[in-house]
Amino acid sequence: MYKKLVALTSTLALSLACLTGCSSSTDNSSNDKQELDNVTIAEVTHSVFYAPQYAAITKGFFEDEGIKVDLINTQGADKTMAALISKEADIGLMGPEASIYVYNQGNEDYAVNFAQLTKRDGSFLVAREKMPNFDYSSLKGKEVLGGRKGGVPLMTLEYVLKQKGLTIGQDISNGNTNIRSDVQFGVMAGAFAGGEGDFTTAFEPTATAMEKEKTGYIVASIGKDSGEIPFTTYSTTKSYMKENKDLIQRFTNALYKGQIWVQKASNEEIAKAMQPFFEDISLEDLISVVDRYKSIDAWAQDPILKEESLNRLMDVMTEAKELDKKAPYKNIVNTDFANESIKTIK
Structure with missing residues (x-):
């Protein structure tokens, strides 16, 4: 499935729905004159399933960390990974299975997962x-x-x-x-x-x-x-992580702030925070789907991707006959950024 990823990157048309300028500056007037670091996220799909991410953007948590987020909707984990490898995107939001496939291919600059967003299948x-x-x-x-x-x-x-x-x-x-x-x-x-x-x-x-x-x-x-599996995580290439450790840390901080906020906010507050990204959906419907995802405990409470959780995913992949060998957790997961966010953000 992922054997032609590198070839795909040369022809991949990422002229898909690119959402820019959605960050809220309401509570961040101090950042008006601050030069923000642009980070492009390639989303596997555009869904309210990713509520903590959208809330982190509109509530200004990324701006607080000096980051301006641009989103690209790639419609598929294979295309998201292709965007990451081709450097069309800085960070990929997709299932960690993509990083497992690429690692097992022997790609030297493989993707490393550094933060978990959802902990269940959202379908x-x-x-x-x-x-x-x-x-x-x-x-x-x-x-x-x-x-x-x-x-x-x-x-x-x-x-x-x-x-x-x-x-x-x-x-x-x-x-x-x-x-x-x-x-x-x-x-x-x-x-x-x-x-x-x-x-x-x-x-x-x-x-x-x-x-x-x-x-x-x-x-x-x-x-x-x-049951719980690491369904959606953020990853970036080894090289990008090595060269941008401070940026990845600030990104993880912003995400964790969004995760904390979503846990405390009402369904209506979460729906309103997502509205700039889903203008064609009524507030009533957004509230309904937020309630649905809350009811199944879909969102991770913190960014840590645990080893036992990843192993369960690989068990599912093995049972589906889509995985010949498991990828080492220590190689494709880095929890340093998540642990630092939890230690410093209250």
């Missing part, structure tokens, strides 16, 4: 009709749009279904559940609305939009049923 299982008494046995003999092969959302879905006693296979006539990986992540909702599959997975705000449009109905939380 929801969506059906064509309301199913208030949903049980996973309902997926027997059905077709599910699951996402990109090699991606954590697909692997986590398969992990949950196996835990629920379902058999995954293409022959649905025998009661198997066919998990399709041929539909790109960004168009899954549209494909489902167009009649493909019996179920699909979707992140927020897409899942709520589907319910409003009556093209699908949320029946289960994959993240709640799979």
Whole structure:
């Protein structure tokens, strides 16, 4: 999946939705004359799932640390990693599986994870009709749009279904559940609305939009049923980290401030903090999806990516037959910045 990453970087078109200038200066007038360091983050997708990040931007926590954030939505971990390796982005926000793949390829300037943002899968299982008494046995003999092969959302879905006693296979006539990986992540909702599959997975705000449009109905939380895994983390290349230690520390400080703020804020306050990034979504809907992610305890309380958590992810990857060997935690994870943030920020 990641063998052609370097080749991808030469042709990757990152003319995707670039969000700039969203940092709030309301409470940071002292920074008006300060020259900020620009940091480009390549997001694997643009979702309210990343609420602590958006809150950290609009509440001015990054500006407080002397950073101006630019966001690029790459629509896929492979493309996010390509942006990082090609230096189109300084920091990547994606699942740590991408850094595992790249490390195992033998890439010398591989990506190192330094801060965790989410601790569960943020996708929801969506059906064509309301199913208030949903049980996973309902997926027997059905077709599910699951996402990109090699991606954590697909692997986590398969992990949950196996835990629920379902058999995954293409022959649905025998009661198997066919998990399709041929539909790109960004168009899954549209494909489902167009009649493909019996179920699909979707992140927020897409899942709520589907319910409003009556093209699908949320029946289960994959993240709640799979348990905790390091679903989304920040990473950068070894070389960038070595050359920008102070910047990475300040970045982690800002993120941690956002994580602390989100834990204390109300659903409405969090929704309002994210509104500049989701202007096409009503405040009411934002509040609803914030509540949904809070209810499954989706966001990490601090930036530390723990070894046991990463090992669980690699177990899921191994079970999905997407990982031949585990990557050493000490090589692809650096917790120094996270530990320093926790020590100094109260």
